[in-house]
Structure formats: C-alpha cells, structure tokens
Amino acid sequence: MANDQKKTKRVIEFIFFLVLILCVILILIEIYNNVVHELQGNLWMMFAQVL
C-alpha cells in the first residue's frame, strides 16, 4: 500500500515535471519569435555583425 502511494506520487511528480518542461519550450519559442521579428529574419546577419 505504502509502495503504491510512493509510486503514484512519483508518477504525479514526473507529470508535473513534463508540464513545466513544456512551459520552458513555449517560452523559448516566444523569445525566438520576438527576436526574429525584431531582426526581421536576419538572425544570422546579426551574429555575423556581432562577431
């Protein structure tokens, strides 16, 4: 019984971890979209200029 509860707790923890990883991915896409919009698609040109 105690083992079952422990297992369920671990599964729930893993699901929440995946949900938060999904949020991180959404944030990265949001940042990427904003940066590309700002540079009007010239992302690589900016890196070339900086370097």
Add this chain to the structure above:
Amino acid sequence: MTRIEEEKVEHLLGILAIVSILIAWVAGSNLSQKDVLPYFKKAWPQAGRFEQPGNGIYTVYADKTSQNIIGYATIGEANGYGGPMKVVVATDLTGNIAGLAIVEQKETPSFLDRVSDSDFIKSFVGKDYRDSFQLDKDVDGISGATYTSRGIAEAALRGSRRIAELQLKLPLPNQPPAKIQFGFPEITLVGLYLVGFVGHRQRFRFKKQVRWVSMLAGLIILGFIYTRPLTISDINKLLLGFWPQWQTNLYWYLLIGGILFVFTADNKNPYCEWFCPFGAAQECMGALGGAKPRLSGRYKRTLTWLQRGLAWLAVLLAVLLRNPGLTSYEIFGTLFDLKGTTLQFALLGIILITSLFIRRPWCSYLCPLRPVTDLYRTFRNWIEELWLTIRKKQSVS
C-alpha cells in the same frame, strides 16, 4: 557533489553569466544603425523626395524633380516604456504636423501592438508645434500603453519644435517644467512597502493575514487596475542605462529603488512573496486546489537550472539587441489585460491550472526575476562577509 562544491559551481556560473552579459553589452554597440529614409516616406507618403541639408532636418519636396518645398522632417527622440525611441516627425511650412513614423523603439511587443492597432499616430496630424502634446488633453493616450504613447507624444513635440526653431525660425512657447506624477499607483506601492516592512518583523502576530491583504491589494491594484508588475524588462532597462525621466516615471524608481534598498539593507525580498500580482493570482488558485511544493530532488534541480538559463538568455539578448522589452516573456499582461499571443495564452492556461496543484509554479520554476534576485542576494552576502572579515581583521590588529 557536496553542498559546498555545488555552491562553488553556482558562484562560478554566476560570474560567467555576468561576464557573458558584459560581453553582449559591448558587442551590442557594434550592431549597425538602421537606414532611416524609408521611415520618412512612411511618415509622409505623398511627399516626392527628402533631402538633408546637414543639420539633421530634411527638406521635403512635392515631387521627385521640382524645387517645390512642402515641409520639413526630422527625428524626434524621447523615452518610451522600454527605453529610447526615435520617431520621424514631418511638418508643413507653418509648423503643423504632417505625419509621424516610428523608426526605432524598445517597447514590449504587446504595448507597441496596442499603439499600432489604434489611430494614435494619425491623431497627431494637423497638430501645431505650439500644442502641449499632453496625453488625454491634446491627444488621447492608449490605455495599457501609457508610457509608449507618452514617449511618442514627447518625440513628436521635440521633433516639431526643433523644425520650428531651426528651420522655420518660429518663436517657441514657454515649456512648463515636467509635472511630478504621484498618483494612486505610487501611493499604493509605498503603502505596500510599509505593510511589508511591518509584516516582515519576526514577532508580528498577524503576519499571515497581513500578507494576504498585501497580496490581494497587489493583485487588484498593481495587477488588474494598473497592470504594472515588475518584469525582466525593468531589470534590462536598469542594466542598459535606459532610465526614464523621474518626474513622469516615479513609479519605476519606487519599484526598482524600493526593492534594491530593502534587499541591500535587510536581505529580504519585499516584492515577490508579498505583493507580486502574478504570484498572488497563483496563490489564490493554490488556495482553491490545495497546492503544495510537490517537486523535489533532481526534477527541482533541473527546472531551477532551466529557469536560470531562461533568465540569462532573456537578459543577454535584451542587452545585445539594446531592447529591454524584447525578451520579457512574462505572461502578466496576458492575465491582467487579456492581451498576448496564442502561445502566451496557452502558457497562462497551463500555469493557472498547474497552480491548483503546485505552489506558485511560475515563481518557483519559470519567472526570470527569481534567478536575478538569487544572484543579487549571493553577491550581497559575499560583499557583506568580505566586509565583516576586513573589519574583524582590523579590530584584531
């Protein structure tokens, strides 16, 4: 890895993060300037051509070949919400505005969208250079983008008066000194700091109740009514030196200055746990669902490092591209103003649902401000320890 070894790695990575941001700050100055001529055409599409005699003011001709001058144009500069903005200002020969176009801005995309989607820019056409260009008096400001609209109005005023003075040789009206903006949001902010100061005392009996009052006040007043929570763009503005005029942006100085002061003097975060509107929204959800800090061990560690990585990326890109609001990925405006992209609404939905089960998931694992405050606290404590060691050595000798 022992706790001491972990701390050493954390300190090393903290220093590396600061060094990389400094490198980005320097590298950002090498990025090329924009070609401004297309923006002159955008400001006054009917004009034939623009020629610059050399003093920063362009002469506007009726068509591509004739010498028929119809007006002048220049670039007006002012501070918006995110930093300096450049606006092309074109006037006719009597000093009335013929058109405006934004050349460069550092605004949070959602704020700028509100201005672009409205007729705000068009509302300046026909205004006289002697007008005061005050929001809600001369021109209607855009709700939820007050600082952006104020920045554009200020740039239009400066540009039109520059043309009137230098090119048209017209007399300028007396400019009244900037009025100090100290209204309800500023009073609320000061009040919340005071409540936090009392509430943070160790032996205060009603700490829990006062904290809830403070959070709800933050949620309603700073969140839903004024939508002015602290975001990473405020930190980026501070780092980039885009400090707005204090008279019209007293709220920003009180918010940033208050947090830095309390942190430095008392080593306590007066904002996040006490009156951050988004934190309060999550806690309300958590109270409904019985949220707990459910993640532990490696999951917690992985997410903490991802959170730090996101914050580092947000600051690095903002500093590199000289745009504080560009990487401000917070979803505060999405909740309080119901404005944002599909991605932001999806993120908001996930966070609010997760808040029912996990205590403050955004603050704990995603908010970019937490790594910033952690880093500030680390360096503050390090300096304090160094100071105490020096004093101890001095008193022994």
